[in-house]
Amino acid sequence: MLQGSNLECIRGDRVLFSGINFSIKPGELMQVRGPNGSGKTSLLRMLCGLAVPNSGEIRWNSSNIRSLGEDYFNIVTYLGHLSGVKDDLTAIENLRITSALAGIEIDEKKASKVLQEMGLEGRETLLAKVLSQGQKRRVALARLLLARTKLWILDEPLTALDISAIELIKKILEQYLAQGGMVILTTHQEIDIAATATHQLYLS
Amino acid sequence: MSINWYKYASPASFYFLAGKMIPYFSIVAVILLLVGLYIGFFVAPTDFQQGEAYRIIFIHVPAAWMSMFLYLVMAFWSGIGLAFNTRLSSMVATAIAPTGAMFTFIALWTGAWWGKPMWGAWWVWDARLTSELILLFLYIGFMSLQAAIDDPRRADRAGAIIALVGVVNIPIIYFSVQWWNTLHQGASVSVTQSPKMAASMLAGMLIMAFAAWMYSIAMILMRTRAIILERERHTAWVAELKGVTGVTR
Amino acid sequence: MPPQRRINYTFLNMLIWIIRRDLLLAMRRQADVLTTLFFFIIVVSLFPLGVGPEMNTLRIMAPGVVWVAALLASMLSLGRIFSTDYLDGTLEQILLSPTSLSLLVLGKMFSHWLVTGVPLVLMAPVLGIQYDLPANALFVLTLSLLLGTPILSLIGAIGAALTLGLRGGGVLVSLLVLPLYIPVLIFGAGAVEASIAGLGFEAHFSLLGAFLLVSLVFAPWTTAASLRISVG
Numbered sequence: 001m002l003q004g005s006n007l008e009c010i011r012g013d014r015v016l017f018s019g020i021n022f023s024i025k026p027g028e029l030m031q032v033r034g035p036n037g038s039g040k041t042s043l044l045r046m047l048c049g050l051a052v053p054n055s056g057e058i059r060w061n062s063s064n065i066r067s068l069g070e071d072y073f074n075i076v077t078y079l080g081h082l083s084g085v086k087d088d089l090t091a092i093e094n095l096r097i098t099s100a101l102a103g104i105e106i107d108e109k110k111a112s113k114v115l116q117e118m119g120l121e122g123r124e125t126l127l128a129k130v131l132s133q134g135q136k137r138r139v140a141l142a143r144l145l146l147a148r149t150k151l152w153i154l155d156e157p158l159t160a161l162d163i164s165a166i167e168l169i170k171k172i173l174e175q176y177l178a179q180g181g182m183v184i185l186t187t188h189q190e191i192d193i194a195a196t197a198t199h200q201l202y203l204s
Numbered sequence: 205m206s207i208n209w210y211k212y213a214s215p216a217s218f219y220f221l222a223g224k225m226i227p228y229f230s231i232v233a234v235i236l237l238l239v240g241l242y243i244g245f246f247v248a249p250t251d252f253q254q255g256e257a258y259r260i261i262f263i264h265v266p267a268a269w270m271s272m273f274l275y276l277v278m279a280f281w282s283g284i285g286l287a288f289n290t291r292l293s294s295m296v297a298t299a300i301a302p303t304g305a306m307f308t309f310i311a312l313w314t315g316a317w318w319g320k321p322m323w324g325a326w327w328v329w330d331a332r333l334t335s336e337l338i339l340l341f342l343y344i345g346f347m348s349l350q351a352a353i354d355d356p357r358r359a360d361r362a363g364a365i366i367a368l369v370g371v372v373n374i375p376i377i378y379f380s381v382q383w384w385n386t387l388h389q390g391a392s393v394s395v396t397q398s399p400k401m402a403a404s405m406l407a408g409m410l411i412m413a414f415a416a417w418m419y420s421i422a423m424i425l426m427r428t429r430a431i432i433l434e435r436e437r438h439t440a441w442v443a444e445l446k447g448v449t450g451v452t453r
Numbered sequence: 454m455p456p457q458r459r460i461n462y463t464f465l466n467m468l469i470w471i472i473r474r475d476l477l478l479a480m481r482r483q484a485d486v487l488t489t490l491f492f493f494i495i496v497v498s499l500f501p502l503g504v505g506p507e508m509n510t511l512r513i514m515a516p517g518v519v520w521v522a523a524l525l526a527s528m529l530s531l532g533r534i535f536s537t538d539y540l541d542g543t544l545e546q547i548l549l550s551p552t553s554l555s556l557l558v559l560g561k562m563f564s565h566w567l568v569t570g571v572p573l574v575l576m577a578p579v580l581g582i583q584y585d586l587p588a589n590a591l592f593v594l595t596l597s598l599l600l601g602t603p604i605l606s607l608i609g610a611i612g613a614a615l616t617l618g619l620r621g622g623g624v625l626v627s628l629l630v631l632p633l634y635i636p637v638l639i640f641g642a643g644a645v646e647a648s649i650a651g652l653g654f655e656a657h658f659s660l661l662g663a664f665l666l667v668s669l670v671f672a673p674w675t676t677a678a679s680l681r682i683s684v685g
Contacts, residue, residue: 049549050548073549081542093477
């Protein structure tokens with residue numbers, strides 16, 4: 001269970017948000033909403049452990065995520081709004097390295113199989129710089145098919161994706177939630193994902 | 205009787221406490237400065253080797269002491285700020301840097317003035333002068349790094365790292381520079397050598413050193429107050445202050 | 454979800470992954486590597502033009518000139534160690550890896566050294582010949598660079614991590630890092646000078662080695678902390 005209590009974020013002089021409380025259990029989805037600049041990305045970066053809240057606490061199963069240290073990164077997968085795909089590596093190399101960093105080693109065959117599932121058949125050995133934005137996003141999202149973490153934090157995962165890819169992501173997320181995963185995401189598109197419970201968190 | 209120290213660790217309480225203390229430190233600094241300069245320039249005897257020119261050491265030596273000491277204090281407070289996330293200590297560290305850099309600069313400048321009659325050159329690559337120059341670079345690095353970062357929290361922490369890395373490196377740098385140039389004057393003031401120095405000379409130097417201390421404390425408190433106002437300008441207690449709108453740096 | 458094996462990474466395995474990745478990237482961007490090397494060559498070759506071709510002067514200057522040029526070349530290449538990863542978001546993945554961040558950082562430092570330090574070491578004897586250094590001095594020069602350039606990558610990475618994403622980061626990193634490089638310069642160039650003068654250079658090498666060990670212990674950890682501060 002992930003719990004945030006009284007979270008506050010200050011950027012420069014501005015208080016982006018304060019007094020944010022939520023809790024999310026296995027199988028549940030939380031959508032973070034708000035206009036541009038309301039601190040959605042900042043919140044997600046706090047939840048995955050990249051940034052530290054200016055005040056308040058984030059707890060995983062009642063222990064503060066700061067005290068979990070690197071163990072917390074075995075629990076959470078974060079996909080930022082920068083896709084984290086290297087232009088000078090091929091799709092396969094990108095996927096193998098990002099999953100290796102997350103602690104999952106796969107061989108080339110496995111990697112190309114996953115990329116095909118993401119609809120990148122025939123693009124596996126191309127350098128990422130020749131791929132389109134949407135295709136790069138698919139390479140980044142392929143990580144999710146390999147991830148065995150309990151919590152996914154996704155920042156605008158649907159950006160640049162076409163309808164078929166959005167359907168695919170929806171299916172992946174629903175399957176993951178059905179297996180007891182937790183998802184926190186931001187998105188501008190309306191998307192209807194089936195979950196045990198869907199929380200809406202508004203930042204203004 | 206127990207004092208609640210934590211009370212003074214809050215920027216607001218510190219602001220008012222520092223405001224009360226600054227005048228005392230400033231007055232003591234001025235008095236000590238005048239006494240020290242009087243002793244240095246009129247009471248202390250003329251040096252039989254170096255003539256009158258040596259009198260610059262009454263400024264040079266305390267400035268050099270202060271420059272090194274302040275770097276340690278700065279690193280200490282920024283380290284405390286990094287470890288315990290206490291904002292006030294990081295602000296104090298930021299406030300120390302310009303004063304430390306100023307003393308380093310004075311030490312270099314007066315060193316050059318002293319060097320001209322002593323060594324016949326404005327600048328010699330003496331181990332101590334060189335180390336002092338490197339210390340100035342370290343201060344400049346700390347200040348430029350903090351100046352380049354907009355987010356105060358990141359600035360505090362990044363500054364702390366570079367200050368601590370500097371502290372670990374200073375002994376290595378100092379040793380390497382010594383190694384590089386073993387030709388240097390022995391320390392002017394040390395317990396074993398003090399008999400060589402006239403009592404009044406030593407007194408003058410120590411009084412000047414205390415003056416530098418008091419001046420530094422007053423300046424650091426003033427600068428810390430300015431930083432507090434700047435960073436807390438959106439809080440209620442700053443808004444309640446009258447007539448401070450123009451005070452921010 | 455398809456089943457897959459979850460491998461508990463040994464430290465060495467992870468280190469190899471990150472080094473392989475950075476070397477692969479460097480191979481695909483060879484121009485960047487060559488720029489550093491050519492910078493080194495050009496700076497060293499400029500000095501005789503400024504000072505005059507008098508061989509006796511040049512021989513005295515050689516160790517210092519080559520070492521200062523190596524310092525500058527290494528410093529110029531620091532920008533690449535983290536900034537490209539920072540801009541495309543892969544640095545976030547590195548920070549969120551369940552492996553120790555210090556270890557990954559050590560891997561990045563090592564590949565930075567392989568890509569920028571080792572070419573300088575290999576080029577040094579050729580440049581030493583330009584300055585008419587005797588054979589054993591060339592040998593000591595090369596060896597001193599071999600021992601000293603890893604320190605430049607280790608310490609430099611701290612500066613690179615602290616200045617990540619800042620405006621004017623390139624100039625700023627030089628202000629932070631160059632003063633910290635001074636002991637390397639002194640011991641490294643000193644060793645060559647000692648060997649030219651016919652004195653022992655073992656002491657210099659011991660000190661350089663000690664400094665390398667100290668940096669090896671502290672720099673990855675400090676850089677990891679700096680990255681968390683800069684990205685957080």
